[in-house]
Amino acid sequence: MLRAFRPILAALCLTPLLASPALLAEEGATAPGEHAPLVERAPLEERSREEASGLERQLPQRAQQQLKAGTEPVLALWQPANVGTPKGLVILLPGDGETADWPEAVGPLRRRLPNAGWSTLALTLPDPSGDPPPPRPPKAEEATKAEPAVSPEKAEEEGPSTTEQAGSAEPSTDPAPPPLSRDAIQKTQTERVFARIEAALAFAREQQPKSIVLLGHGTGAYWATQFLATQEPQDVRNLLLVAAELPAGYEPPLEESLPALKLATGDFYYKDQPADRDAALRRLHASKRQKHPAYIQIAMKGLPADPATEQEQLIRRIRGWLSLHLEAQGGATPKDD
Template sequence: MNRLSRSASIPRPRRGVRTLWLGWPLLLATAPPLAAPEPPTPPANPPAGPPGQVQAPVPPASAPPTAPAPGGTPAPPSTPTPTTTNAPAPTPPAAPPKPKPPEASDLFPPSEVVKLTADGTSFEGLFRETPARRIRGTILLLHGRSSAANDQAVVDPLRVRLPERGWSSLSLVLPDTPPGQAQALEQAEARVKAGVDFLKGKNLRALILLGHDQGVRTLLGYLLKQADPAVKAAVVIDPVPGIFAPGSGIGNEQAARLRLPVLDLRTGRDIAVLGEEARLWRVAFRGDPGYRQSVLNDPHPDWKDMEEFVENRVHGWLVRLQQSADPGGSVPIQDTADAP
């Protein structure tokens, strides 16, 4: 009875309540103290703004934020663009001077090179005296357009070969004479006169003028301006077209005044042009009994591989002229008017 009353009046606490009551102060005592948050650091140079308003920090201009590349991979940092200045462009180096074309004295033996003067301008020529015992005469060679005194197509083979057969040779350096350039043509004709005077001074025998291409125009221009009894015959090889063209070339009445033996050799041009040009020349010289024209049917551009043929044709025609003027064949060729 007494035991029950005591138990009822003083209740016993439960184990869980006691643990909670004893553990709470222990947790509070052993937990670390919470750190107070640090105040934010203001920017070094805060941008100006209204008083009392905090401005957001501005990222540096040299490192702008880079958007991530597609696929989630961050893009590499951009390279700063170098600043450019308006500096003047560098001056390109000057082009090297064009090499001076070699002169005849640089390419040929001194015994063959002659110095001549025409209208105050000096020029050169190649002279080769015949070593033959029977001297027949002298040939003055006039080259064509964009060519030289030693033109390998026509002029140089004759310059070298004919002296072995009794003909001394002089090949002149001529200026280019485009159509319509009267001054250039006059300069070329003045050089022909200087060459003729040089050969006259050597007391050589009959003088023959030989022209190729544009050299034919120069040859005719010289002969039509002054009658030169020293010139006994002329050889023309593939004359430049248009010399006797109606309305623009030399008139037929001028050609009739030459009264000079002429050998006309043609090949290597367009057949239609060749035929028409050949016809114009035959018409121009139809009153000249000493005119002979030889047209090759087969084209031979630049007379390639025809050196011996041209040499034989020129030499043979000149020898027949000499024989018709004098049976001895060693005297100068006479003019056509004086020939029997």
Template sequence: MNKFTAVRHIITVLLTLSINTALFAEESQATPSNSPTSPSQTAPAENTKEYITPKPQSSRIEALKTSLAIRRLEHQIKTLEANGEPFLTLYRAALTSSTQGCVIMLHSDNEHPDWPDAIAPLRNAMPEHSWCTFAIEVPDIIKRAEPVKTTTPTADNTQQPAAELPNQALVFARIQATIDDAQAQDVSQFAFLGYGTGASYALGFLAANPSAGKALALIDIESPPNLSDYEVAQKIRQVSLPILDYYVNKTGNNQFAIWRKQAANQRTDKNTDFIQVDALPDRVNGRNSKPLLIQRVRGFLKQYTRQINQRKALPSAKKGLFYESPIDN
């Protein structure tokens, strides 16, 4: 046996031992040595393993709470309940003497109620303009590492049953619980703002509850995976409210935006405006894009909601504060 053959023989033996060890480990996990050998025997309780299911949304919300605590903003957290389950909201009161109303905000999938792209700047800016804000925790649609299932159009023209939004009953219950809480604080006017898939929820809720709000802002609306863009766009026909459709065409296909515009034109109530704005010119401004977004939303609400006069009467001036008293001779 030459030197090369001996080395090859040693490597083969080592590989064989490694494979056998791995197979033995797998068999040990699949069939523990103390597993019952007959139906009458039971495995010891101390040998049962508890497998932890990853909960990315729970982790994300806990991280949000920690971030707010570090910034000393934990007082903005308000836990409400819907369908017997608690959920997180972030509440900010209007920073003026009177309140125009409250903007209910819904974030996009796999985000949270203080997401920096759109929800956070708007929920923090609107209170300066007499609006309170309620940002609601929305359950995840797509779980991490889960394949995305999309709908495909049918070949025939038969009427298909309308599909619901994912977790629709739960999300709508959360929105209603938020409205009830705000009404308990004497808020009487509501506007809705959704970002990404959150815009689809806001649109769907107002389609089902037409009298719940006075205006709707859709920011970069996205369809959930179980609904087509066409199906989501058709919900606009059911909303007889002023709508701001502020979007950037991310896919290179304007068809979704065209369908939304067409659905708005098909509404029977011709007195409600649909304002569709391509946000791309605003976004190219970099750091100025968020102030421009705030300006768009603020201007839209100012024009299409009932406005309370914020001016205060000037105090009566006392002349003694400005003029010297006459000197008695």
């Protein structure tokens, strides 16, 4: 008698494992041999935009300024001077891979210069490559509605389903768009960086400062120099370079473009690194050949084991340059209070 019930019991145990076509469709499953259509996902955000979003969450709202660089929104960090009559405004440009609150140079200067009477505005520049962000990998489209079960006879009359047709379609033979040339990539990158500096200058001018100083750290020093050389804004008479670098693949080198500016220029470099020291020497020799009227180099000692003291040294040197060598918009050189 017990043997008679065993086939029935086995069938009951297997029943939950045999899903109906309607249930498979309901759960978005794909029948064997079928290929789900691929859906292109939204591209990934640039690293610089993700980091800007992080700064928006971390820093108080009063420190944030949303600027418009062409069609791109740009986060800038604004810190007004902690005095009744500010001496001027310093625009800070970080280098490749850095943010508007980078712990080397940019962050310490933007927070500490206001105590010395200077307002600060720090930017984050676009990702170094200038390439568009990579697309996300495609994913199978999820079914949103359950399809009713169809009997085998009716399915035979109607022919293959839409899903089967899509899965059996031949891949596209359209050629992929040609990759951008290096010149085109660099041109796009330059336009994006210049648009951000222009947006920062527009905000700075609204504050009506006595002087505007452009300060670049790392590759930000290259962008500051190129912007001033090509755009020639008449209200920016001062340029500060900190540990200047040339972005990979870009030209001209700083020793060719920097001496021709004829602006009050402070070139701060770390003498411990032979490559940095040699590059600074080339800039110094070029400035002498061009008879630059106001180019001053300041050598500093790197302190990798004591970054706090290293940043304090930089802040003191920058404050000293601003006190002694600043060229005001009217041409006078203000002295320290």
